[in-house]
Amino acid sequence: MHEYADRLAGLLVTDRESLAREFEARLADSAALAVRVAYSVLRRREDAEDVAQEAFARAYRRFGDLRDRDRFRAWLVRMTWRLALDRQRSDRRRAAREQAVACAPVAAGSAERELIAAERSGRLWRAIDALPGRLRVVVVLAAIEEQSMRQVAALLGLPEGTVKSRLFEARKKLQEALQ
């Protein structure tokens, strides 16, 4: 009896260790994705990292169900997006955050070029914010690491044709806003 109990305990420990290793791999694999998704909503790296960290902690709690890589990334993206939107709604410092757009990565150069770049970046983010949510998440995910339509569809759990049509619509709206 003790032998079976020891064997079962050993299996559980082995399973736990392998789960921990897999979670480390997912963390290294998807950290940038989660932070960028949150950043697309919050525009501040610190806030984006806080939200991504919360999403990873939640994923860790139910990692037994999320061992598959694609499933994990899809769940993580949706959770991060939702947490970021919640935070955006509840954050009282939103005005200050919008001023922080200038902190976004811009090309170094003269003060005039920096000013033009900051203005253009601000217009871009305003255009992104003006998009409906169903279009915004598609265009953000498509822009992150230039993911393919198939990957975006897998992350959002949508048919590939739906993602294509939404991306087309989103890009059209963005062009109109930036003209």
Added chain:
Amino acid sequence: VNDGRGDQVMRELAQALAVEPSPDFAARVRAAAAEAPRRRWLPASLVWAAAAVAAGVVIMVVAMPGGPLVLMVRPGPAEVASRAPVAPAPPRVALTRESAAAPATLSASSASRERGRRTPAARAVHVASSHEPAVLVPDDERRALDRLLSALASGQVDPRALPSLSEDPTVPISIPAATPPAPLAIQPLVDTTGGNPHDSTVRAVR
């Protein structure tokens, strides 16, 4: 919208989103994960498998050959209705199997063989029956049974008039129909002296 303008917008957006997590981000996630309560490490499939095994064990216990345990209360002479009157005996109260696989009376050798075959549950039943916990029968019922058995032993009560009891609890108790008493016929008094019975007083006076 795959023209150059659309691609430029997407490139700008990709550039704006090209933020990298800070170096301590992974360490912060590990710390947050370590503090988070582990709700479920086992995959759902293992949980379902464990539930199925538990359900199987329950079904096996219920569907054992001996049947589920039931509590039966029966008087000592079980076949009192089909036998001659017997000596009174205290009622026996025991846990037993519904199918009554073991006979009511066992010889010493068969009892030992039976004991060898018994499962732990059956052994517990045997121990319970050997102790005869009469306390489980209310006192007034015990007195009534004693009176009934005494009456049977002395012949005051015909055993055939009692309802026959079956070991099977699902068989309803058959109660014999009550025998109606014969109609009472009142015959007029007959005068053995040959005279009018109403004149007897007169004759006695004479």
